[in-house]
Amino acid sequence: MAKGEYLGEFEQLILLALLRLGEGAYGMTVRREIEERAERPVSIGAVYATLERLEAKGYVSSYIGEATAERGGRAKRHFRLESEGEQALRSSLETVRKMARGLKTKWGAI
Amino acid sequence: MGGDMSFQAPPRFAALLLVLILPEREKETLRGDLVEEYNLVVASLGERRARRWYWKQMARSVAPLLWASFRRGDWLKTLGAVTAGYVIVVTLVATGEYALSEIFPAPTRLYAVISLLIGFPVMFVAGYFVARIRSRAVSSFAVFVTLMGLLSLAVTGDAAPLWYQISLVLVGPTAALLGARLFIKNNQTRSNGSSGNFDQENSGRQSNRENMD
Numbered sequence: 001m002a003k004g005e006y007l008g009e010f011e012q013l014i015l016l017a018l019l020r021l022g023e024g025a026y027g028m029t030v031r032r033e034i035e036e037r038a039e040r041p042v043s044i045g046a047v048y049a050t051l052e053r054l055e056a057k058g059y060v061s062s063y064i065g066e067a068t069a070e071r072g073g074r075a076k077r078h079f080r081l082e083s084e085g086e087q088a089l090r091s092s093l094e095t096v097r098k099m100a101r102g103l104k105t106k107w108g109a110i
Numbered sequence: 111m112g113g114d115m116s117f118q119a120p121p122r123f124a125a126l127l128l129v130l131i132l133p134e135r136e137k138e139t140l141r142g143d144l145v146e147e148y149n150l151v152v153a154s155l156g157e158r159r160a161r162r163w164y165w166k167q168m169a170r171s172v173a174p175l176l177w178a179s180f181r182r183g184d185w186l187k188t189l190g191a192v193t194a195g196y197v198i199v200v201t202l203v204a205t206g207e208y209a210l211s212e213i214f215p216a217p218t219r220l221y222a223v224i225s226l227l228i229g230f231p232v233m234f235v236a237g238y239f240v241a242r243i244r245s246r247a248v249s250s251f252a253v254f255v256t257l258m259g260l261l262s263l264a265v266t267g268d269a270a271p272l273w274y275q276i277s278l279v280l281v282g283p284t285a286a287l288l289g290a291r292l293f294i295k296n297n298q299t300r301s302n303g304s305s306g307n308f309d310q311e312n313s314g315r316q317s318n319r320e321n322m323d
Binding site: 026027028031032041043044045046048049050052053064067068069070071072074075076077 | 117119128136138139140141142143144145146147149167170171172173174175177178181182
């Protein structure tokens with residue numbers, strides 16, 4: 001992985017959420033998925049800003065979906081994880097795993 | 111999901127800020143996401159808590175969206191449009207003031223009135239121009255003009271009468287916004303008309319012919 005292509009923690013969470021949600025994921029579902037699973041407050045602005053960055057890197061692609069009444073007639077932007085994104089995520093998680101493997105602190109294993 | 115599924119509009123004012131900083135591409139989709147989730151929160155927690163939730167989302171979203179906008183370079187374009195608009199203002203106002211000083215050697219009430227009358231069309235033209243080069247920069251331009259008006263007041267102090275000071279701050283942004291509005295309206299009419307132009311032209315020609323007959 002070239003320098004500058006490492007994933008930040010929040011980028012990892014977004015990519016993991018896209019993996020979990022599969023086809024049809026969009027901003028709101030990504031936000032809720034992270035908030036529920038990671039148990040931390042997430043803003044929709046942060047989700048969109050990160051998705052935009054990931055899209056620019058080629059890790060994610062998006063397409064406009066249907067407009068529905070419960071959205072006030074506004075369309076959805078669906079996001080999809082691309083193979084480059086999956087590779088980057090795998091590599092990033094593997095790096096963390098390697099660093100943590102066999103580590104013990106006075107509070108216990110990591 | 112369940113609950114009351116009747117559509118509830120979120121606080122309008124809260125969304126205004128987002129509209130100003132969101133790129134065109136995200137305006138509809140992000141606001142749609144917020145509206146959809148707001149209605150889910152209303153259904154599960156009630157309107158009061160949903161409003162609080164909505165405001166929290168807004169407040170937390172501003173910084174990351176501003177940063178994204180900065181990375182995208184949107185701010186540079188807006189800054190460029192605002193600067194260009196203000197260069198027009200300064201050039202035209204300076205020319206007008208020079209001409210006025212030739213007519214009125216000492217500042218009088220009439221001088222102040224004419225100066226304001228010149229300022230209005232100048233700001234109107236500048237607002238139109240800014241909207242033409244970058245419609246998203248219009249609000250920034252209006253804010254900038256207001257700030258410059260306030261700065262000018264701070265510098266002149268009590269030298270100018272109060273009515274003039276208040277007018278100076280109010281006239282600039284109002285005229286700029288009206289100019290921008292005219293451009294946006296014309297643009298919309300043009301884009302709406304482009305699809306129906308052919309029919310309109312034909313029906314126009316036909317009625318002209320009928321008139322001639």
